[in-house]
Amino acid sequence: MQLSEYLPALRCVDARFADAAAEAVLAHGWRARVPGCPDWTLADLVWHLAEVQHFWAWVVRTRAQDPSAYVEPERHADDELLGYVIAQSAELETALVGADPAERVWTWAPRKDVAFVLRRQLQEATVHTVDVEQVLGDVRPVPTAVALDGLDEWLEVMVPGTLPDGPPEHAHPVVLHAVDADAERTLFPGTKPFPIAALTGTAGDLLLAAWRRVPLEVLTVDGDGLQAAAMIDLVRLE
Incomplete structure (x- = not known):
């Protein structure tokens, strides 16, 4: 994939995650188990993606060179989770729009730039969207370019x-x-x-x-x- 393709793809998969999570809550409730992460409930899965996106939005927005100043959010109540994950997706997307992919930021990998965050967050959201789709029973094909990347x-x-x-x-x-x-x-x-x-x-x-x-x-x-x-x-x- 080209760098210019990551953010549009992330927007699409974030929207799918939110829609599928909302459907899964109505169909199965927040206590539904997640087949791909057997120790998690649907609530755990939604909170996980929201928390991950909150962290990486902070890294990109602040151009953090280490994570020591990051303040972890408190876990939200189940009935607040859908709104919270949508908000965190929007914050991450906004932070990425305003950043040069070549800008240096902290990551846990040898590569330390915004481009790494773009790629990693697209893949994070893609796999967890499949997780929520498995709960819902409506797993859609991963786009070929995203999957190969x-x-x-x-x-x-x-x-x-x-x-x-x-x-x-x-x-x-x-x-x-x-x-x-x-x-x-x-x-x-x-x-x-x-x-x-x-x-x-x-x-x-x-x-x-x-x-x-x-x-x-x-x-x-x-x-x-x-x-x-x-x-x-x-x-x-x-």
Whole structure:
């Protein structure tokens, strides 16, 4: 994706999250469990995204170089959560509009600029929108460009972030083939001469499999599916 595409995509997914959350509350209530985050209720999920967006809006708005001055918000009552998450989405979007992507800000990753925040927050909202859609029972396809960029971010940022010393000795390559993007990526390239499996599906399904939101059964697996799942599970994400 081009930098200019991130913010419009974020606006779209923020709006979808809010709409789906409102529908899910009416259909199932705030205590509904979230399949993609089994320890969370719907209220926990909505609060989480609101809190995350509140933090990154502050980082971008203040051009923070470290997070020590950040004041965490108090958790809102359930009946205030929808309004609060909509407000935090708007604050984040406004902060990003007013910032140069090249401006330096604190992040938890080696890359420390607003462009990192743009990409990360689009992907954060995208995966959590799928979470709320799973509660609602109305999961929509992730746009191909967003999904492929998310898969790239997972490989480029999340994998080395969780495995800073590199993959373990027993790691095997896993090929990821996104049919809708006509693109191939590889998890743990170069660790062994041959991949242990190839996983084929839409970029969205590959992204959601990487984030453990859907099982590998939604993909076409050529090779050892159990070992492919074990390779993905090496990337332990909180």
